[in-house]
Amino acid sequence: MRRAKISIVGAGNVGATTAHWCAAAELGDIVLLDIPGEMADMPRGKALDLMQSSPIFGFDSTVIGTNDYADTAGSDVVVVTAGIPRKPGMSRDDLLATNAKIMTMVCEQVKATSPDAVVIVVSNPLDAMVQRAMQVTGFPPSRVIGQAGVLDTARYRTFLAMELGVSVEDICALLMGGHGDTMVPLPSCTTVGGIPVTQLIDEKRLEEIVDRTRKGGAEIVGLLKTGSAYYAPAGATAQMVEAIIRDKKRLIPCAAYCDKEYNVGGYYVGVPVILGTNGVEKIVELKLTETETAAFQHSVDAVKELVSVMAGLV
Template identity: 60%
Template sequence: MPKRAKISIIGGGNVGASCAMWAAAKELGDIVVLDIPQAENMVKGKMLDLFQCAPLERFDAKITGTADYKDIADSDVIIVTAGLPRKPGMSRDDLIETNAKIVKSVSENIKEHSPEAKVILVSNPLDAMVYTAWKATGFPTNQIMGQAGCLDVARYKAFIAMETGFSVEDVNALLLGGHGDTMVPLPRFTNISGIPITNFISEERLNEIVDRAKVGGGEIVKLMGTSAYYAPASGSVQMAEAIIKDKKRILPCAAFCGNNEYGAQDLFVGVPAVLGANGVEKVLDLDLNAEEKGYMDTSIEAVKELVGIVNKMFPELAK
């Protein structure tokens, strides 16, 4: 019998636990959720609770809660959710100093215990945290990526479905750029079953929906008092599934641009990428019009600024 895939999730809070739930429901493989020693009993309890859903939801998987990094050994995919969540009045960028330290430590442990894993970052500010993990692990760039676009596109599609009344399954869309208020929705690539979105929504209303998508995370924070978790987790597991099943899916994610794609040389930024068994197998470099390129340039500059902060914090990573 073929060996089950192994998915490890670093961080057992709302996002991490939701990742485990979606991965179990999709029966993607065995699941390990790791948290700090002070939260060991909490994460063990959550995972025991989740495993007890197996007879009801009809999935087979070994599900483990732990505080020991040895338990992530031989993971196929690792999803990193560790870090502080946003609170009302905070931007993703406000989290950088604390979360960069956490992600660096987590990444060093991943390097030690599971050096072949494909790593998906969820921690914010996303693009800078992917860079931090890349530098701290020293992994090839195809092994490191960030979950951003899958979530952002899902929000954009959801708002379009809400507006039009059509099924979310028939909404096709794309976003580029950094994960944050400078993300770049692309109405030109938005359609419903191949029919241009402008056949259904006025340009003025579409711009309002685009603006709502840009601040979609902040809207959730204002309502709940903390960051979203169901949708970020679902976006992360969509990426994990594409890797585990070698689906060759084109998904928007924070991937490494090493050939000056979109002008983002040697940066991780939101781009359409092919995800398969080798992780990020290809970045698709689209021809943008002048307006789209302007927005993308602004987004890339914002990512560069955050990466600069990380390099000042950890000069050894900048080498």
């Protein structure tokens, strides 16, 4: 049986670590691509290093590094991590102009070489970048998805587990909206061992945890000084790749194209979806509280403004 083909555009920390998780889980054969130039051999070096770990961990996925999009041809899934990283003091919005141009160049190549792929965008600012990827590829919106909700929810669950001293396995949580400061936590959809989180953590403390989640990426940037988060973003991306490759029908939050759904009107925002072989197979519409609805609309408005600014730059 043919193994799935997974191409990862951008061989930096997020891309290489995504390759690592995907290879270790034997999700498919992997192509790690980066641009030619001074560091042209870097993706080949990382791919070879990862392959040499296969006898130790017992995986048979092949991993190759390249600068040529021809090597990615016929991919089942393409993960786009390419773009300049966020630096201390830099907001995701500061990245907009440069990364929009990079996304355009990448997606023109993806469209030409892997016209049937599902595309997962990881580059920031996420909600605008995934919108740009859909515009450039012309793929059905269901096959272009942004990775944000899985990461944000993982951070939220981590902080809740730390607060309560319980296993992360017992925490189920959901966040919606844009990726970043306007993300919307849903306490009504957050439980610990089936118990509503509001019965275990008071409102003030819960809001502090939510605020830390919103600033989770910036906190890590501040600690690292010279880079941004990559273990958790890569793990979240690998979970999405697995859902698609293995048709898992996972119900997880992703940045998905919403038109009539939630009355968004044609933009990518974080919502719960069912993710399978065809990409987003269904957007799950929840009955939000009045407060949650207002917060979600505020988040959607922020995404719309970002996309509008991007339109003037590309």
